[in-house]
Amino acid sequence: MSNYFATVGVEVHVELKTNTKIFSNSLNGYGEMANSLTNVVDLGYPGTLPTLNEEVINLAIKAATILNCKIRKKMHFDRKNYFYPDNSKNYQITQARTPIGYDGYVEIEVNGEKKKIFIEEMHIEEDTCKSAHRGSKTLLDFNRAGVPLIEIVTKPCMTSGEEAKLYLEKLKELLFYGNISDCKIEEGSMRADANVSLRSSLDDPFGTKVEIKNIGSISNVKLAIEKEIERQSKLLDNNESFKEQTRRFDDKLNDTILMRVKETGNDYRYFPEPDIPYVILKDEMISSAISDLAMLPDERRNIYTSRGINIVNANKLIANRSLSDYLNNFIDTDMDFKEASNILLGDISAYLNREDKEIIDTKLTNDKFYDLVKKVSDNTLTSKNLKDILVKVLEEDKTIDEIIAECGISNITDSSMLEEIVQKVISDNPDSVNDYKAGKDRALKYLMGQIMKETKGGANPKLVNDILKRELNK
Amino acid sequence: MKYLSLKIEEINKLLKEKKITPVDLVEEAFENIDSNKELNAYITLNKEEALRKARELEDREVDNILFGLPIALKDNIITKGLRTTCASHILDNFIPIYDATVVEKLKAKNMIIIGKANMDEFAMGSSSRTSYFGAPKNPWNKEKISGGSSGGPATTVAARDVLFALGSDTGGSVRQPSSYTGIVGMKPTYGRVSRYGLVAFASSLDQIGTMTKNVYENALLLNAIVGKDEKDLTSANKEEEDFTRLIGKDIKGMKIAVPNFFMSDIVNNEIRDKVKEVIKVLENNGATVEFVDIKYIDNTVTLYQIIAMGEASSNLARFDGIRYGLSKENPKDIDDVYYKTRAEGFGEEVKRRIMVGSYLLSGENAKIYYNKALSIRDDMRKEFINVFKDYDLIIGPTTTTTAYNLDDPMDDPKKSFMDDVLVIPVNMAGLPGLNIPIGFDSNNMPIGMQIIGNAFEEAEIYHLASFIEKELNLKLDPKGGENNE
Amino acid sequence: MKDKLTKEEVLHVAELARISLTEEEIEKYQVELKELLNDVEKINDVESYDDDILIACFSESAKLRKDEVGEMLDPKEVIGASPRHSGNYIEVPVVISGGEGA
Structure with missing residues (x-):
């Protein structure tokens, strides 16, 4: 041969x-x-x-x-x-x-x-x-x-x-x-x-x-x-x-x-x-047909990778045209595409497959999705929060804020309540506080873990981190 | 009372005043057809349905000049529920499930389809003798042909069975039989009338045409059937117009060309003399008549053979015994269906043309013959268009001889093409052309003159034709009835 | 110029046209087809101005149809006209080789 x-x-x-x-x-x-x-x-x-x-x-x-x-x-x-x-x-x-x-x-x-x-x-x-x-x-x-x-x-x-x-x-x-x-x-x-x-x-x-x-x-x-x-x-x-x-x-x-x-x-x-x-x-006739043409895969791939999506996920999106088309609605916004693609390919895809639905069949409006990505990206919502509220997001005519309030997630993002928990964890773990002050980073992680345990994983990690550091550095 | 021999305005008036009804007209038409049965003008009569339709029209308002009038259709025009055979064994049991666009238009005018008229098989021939149902006979002399391929429509109009018929003209098939039988036959501009529902012979040449005993009625019928049809991409986008509008006007200042080829010795003397007489009449009435040369006009039979047979070989491929029509019984394999059905279903002339057409398109031949023919055809059309820069119309004889005997030999495969040598150029150039009777030969057989116009100038053709008709005032009823133009 | 086609030539065009011929017909067409073909040879003596070809007279450009669905036939009408059918299908003797076309 x-x-x-x-x-x-x-x-x-x-x-x-x-x-x-x-x-x-x-x-x-x-x-x-x-x-x-x-x-x-x-x-x-x-x-x-x-x-x-x-x-x-x-x-x-x-x-x-x-x-x-x-x-x-x-x-x-x-x-x-x-x-x-x-x-x-x-x-x-x-x-x-x-x-x-x-x-x-x-x-x-x-x-x-x-x-x-x-x-x-x-x-x-x-x-x-x-x-x-x-x-x-x-x-x-x-x-x-x-x-x-x-x-x-x-x-x-x-x-x-x-x-x-x-x-x-x-x-x-x-x-x-x-x-x-x-x-x-x-x-x-x-x-x-x-x-x-x-x-x-x-x-x-x-x-x-x-x-x-x-x-x-x-x-x-x-x-x-x-x-x-x-x-x-x-x-x-x-x-x-x-x-x-x-x-x-x-x-x-x-x-x-x-x-x-x-x-x-x-x-x-x-x-x-x-x-x-x-x-x-x-x-x-020629120009109107061409102007009507949807964006082609190579161009999508370029945009996705340039906005931080890795090539594997970029290809996954392109292989699922309706998701890719959906994401393209946000090209002109400041949306975090990396986070958006994770959500689309992760929890949303899982939901759609399970329910045998297309994304257009859900109650996910462009505003809602934008808001959702933003809240995940700035740690207002944890990945667990996202899992908890997703069905409501996709099935109900409510804004993300309304859903968060309804699920009681807003309590945990409430900083005064978090501060109480932080105070409690600090006073319960004086050894770890000392370790932290001695420069041991692991101690911070431990304390974080304790706080998350207290909040049953529902707290905003960024917020917890901020409050904890502030309190420890007092 | 013979109502169908009255002037069309009088018939219309009687209908409007309810002195007669469409039933009277339909019954009279069928009596006429019955008394002329031996002419073999029809393949299928539509008696029951025509009478039903006529009765239905009795209570309707008479809303147009063609209302309630019987019309014959050449049997290659598709009629829903009414057998359409193309005079071929392969379709002799074919009942269509749709109407041709022209049929829809006739029905919209409440005209009544009286029957399907005889023709050459698939319109291939010039004497209607290739019909599977036997040839029609010429009302002027039953020993003679009516011409073809629209021999049946010409026969029934000439015999005064009905006022109106539609034929089809691929290479003169409306004009030539009109000439042989002494009637008025118009082939409109290619694209003027929808071809949807006309069984295709040669698609780039075929055109439905109007056949009547006089010029005015011809123009009226054309009014009814023209127009852009969404179902036919080759139909032209033209506004409706009244083709009678120039009828009866004088011809002073009209410029007319006569191609030298049309008056050469291929045309018999009696016919040339008649045409010369008409030329005199025209000149005496203020028209200018000049002889011209038109390049390629003497090559058109060759072009026609190549294009018409080539297209026909493809158009007739669909008759294969699978979806409709005749089919070989108990075939042993698929080739049996094809070969035996087509061998049994088609007559000799059709087989000959399909085979030659297949050869002309085969391998390199398509380039040598077919494409070359299309290229020269384009040149020839430009030649004609040039003539019309200087002249309003072109005239000449329609045929080289008058109608010949039904029992003349049919063994020369070229004869049917040569009969049409003067009418073919019009189809090649896509132009409108009309036959107008101009007299009789020494055997009392009709002689016809052809008037050719520029594209979409049918009204101008009717203008001159009506003038000639009036001036000559010929007795054109083969049974000697009075004129009623 | 020979005055008739060979038997093979006649059979070839008959095959293109899918028409079976008897021996008698073959002989007849050897002469008749040749006569017609001699006639069309005259095209070689004609010169054309240019390579423009005429496809359809007087139509500048085909008018395109809107992509809207129209009426369709009942399957019974479709098979009703066909000589052989079974169920909603039109039937032919078995065709073994694959399609030649698309």
Whole structure:
């Protein structure tokens, strides 16, 4: 295997998050009753014509922007002609000659080094219907027919399964954050094909290309490519030649399986779709789509780390988009992000998971959260206090102060009451007081512990510390 | 009493005064159709539903000039609940579940659909002889063709069964049969009328057109069916207008061009002579008529063959025996469904065009033929637009001959294209064009003249057409009835 | 210029078009298709000004549709028109290889 250089390219189809299909106004949905989300256009009835969904163009502009692609301002659609039962017109409407985006890149980090994965082009097209094979029959469900897709094609610029995996993870994160697609591989809203070829020297032309279709997960993409490199290496070692072909990855066998050998190349008889005139993108349309774009992961990561969140927590936030979006509401405030992220990823996440809720489903207003973080950060609230009041904070329409009062936490932050306790602890522990005065720091900690014990952990440590020192230094 | 032979204003008045009802008109139309049964103008009659609709209209206010009038539709226009076959075996049991946009518009005017008229299979042909249901016959001579592909609509209007019909025109399919049968047929500007619900033959050329016995009624019918349609991206964003507004006005100062190609020896002498006579009449009435050359006009049949067959091969791929229509029984595999259904379902002309079209788009051919054709098509359209910088209209003969015999051989695959050599350029350039009858040949078969306008200038075409109609005052009822223009 | 297509050429276009042909038809189309193809060869004698192509006449730019859901068909209507179906599905003889398209 080490004798060969692998060249890997990846083609990804993602379904766009729109209300309706690309060329008709039926619902773009998943998991509904078979053939309940169709109309005469999706079914290719005689006389029907495509219309073009505005939101598809918007999302494609956003995707092109995220992928650093150039955007084509005048484009048309093409028909890709092939007979197949999942294709209601026996042609697919796609963009073969004028893809909306081209010449882009996605940056990944391989072994600590940045690498650009170049995007050849990205184009808009329609999805096919779903077919299920049952014995001697194939059953067709046209709910998916006409769901909008973008296909993103890289240049053959990757060299390993690991790179392909990193690229796909990054792509998924970007498209998800751009609100372009759900990117759920298991539901088929993101699908990946990989092209693999080997050559003995980087000066040689590319070797025979093998396409691996419809791989079910990102980790399987890595595996499939590695297995395919292994398989081709063996063949080359034995001087066995092979033809350009399409294979699939079987994760049970952990190997790629031959689907078909390309004989003459597919004859798709592309020609410009006469039912759709040129689409001309006005500058306003492009700029309004771009300005509508949500903040992307890299920018979030930069902001989070620059505001004191460690990289592990920053990544955890980004992996949980609703929390990250929530935190972003406070970018323009002086909030302590480090404390905020601890609260979000800690107690709040635990609550949300337990209750199977989203943060927007709770009673946590922006003002409340701001106040909560502030009180934790200035030690008005201890971590135990936080745990005690959190359910109320999330479930009741009350301010933090009201909740604190209600829970009796305010008594402990009351300094006169604390002073009494401090006095008591000082008079009960004269030895420790002497030790402190002799410069032993441990004594202070002990006294603190005693006070906390007296208050059952409910006292504000900062306040206790202040009062204790003041009293000891008298 | 034959109400349908009255002037349209008189029929409208009688309806308004409740002296007659739409039922009288519908019954009369079906009597006419029945007496002309041997012309084979229809594939499907809509008798029950038409009468039901007519009765429903009896109590309604007569709110427009087309109210309650029967109309025939070419059988490639989709009608909800009414069989739509495209004259093909592959759809001979197809009952659509939606209406074409034009059908919705006709229904909004309370017109009554009388039936689905005969045609060439999938509109491919020039004599309607490729129909799975047999060819319609020319009312002027039953041995002759009615032309095509809108042969049925032309036949039923020429025979005076009904006042109105809609056809479709991809490469002359409204104008050529109108010429052969002595009626007025308009192919509007591409985009003027929605194509939603017109079964596609060649999408970039297809346009629904109006077929009537006179110019005024033609303009009225066009008024009813035009307009931007959200369901058809190629429909043009144009304000509604009254296409009758220039009818009857004089033609003094009008500048008219005649392409030399249209008067070359590809056109038979009798027809050229008739056109020359008309040119004289126009000049005598203050119009200027000049001969011009239009580049590429003699290449349009080649362009048409490539574009129309290429698009057709893709448009007709959906007829595969899976979702609707004919399907091979007990197929052994999926290929059996495709190959056998299509072999059995399509007629020869259609198969030939699909195969040639597939070839023209295959591999490198798409570039050599199809793209080249689109490129020259663009140039040709610009040539036409240039002519309209200097001229108001273009005229010439509609056809090179008059209607020929039904039993003439059909073995020359090029014949159906050459029949349309004069009408095809209009589709290639997307322009409006109309056939107006201008006389008869020595066998008493109608001769037609074509009037071509600039894009969206149908009103100007009707202007000249109405003038010619009035000046010539021809007897255009094949049974010798009186004119009623 | 040869006056007919080979049998293989006819079978190739018949395959693209998914139309089965009898031996008789193949012979007929060898001649007829060639005649039409000779005709379209004339395009090679025509020069065009530029590479602009005409896709749809008189439409400056496609008007985009708002992303709003419209009426859909009842599954019964969908399968009602199809020659073969089971449950809410349209049915075809089993298709083994994967889809060619998306």
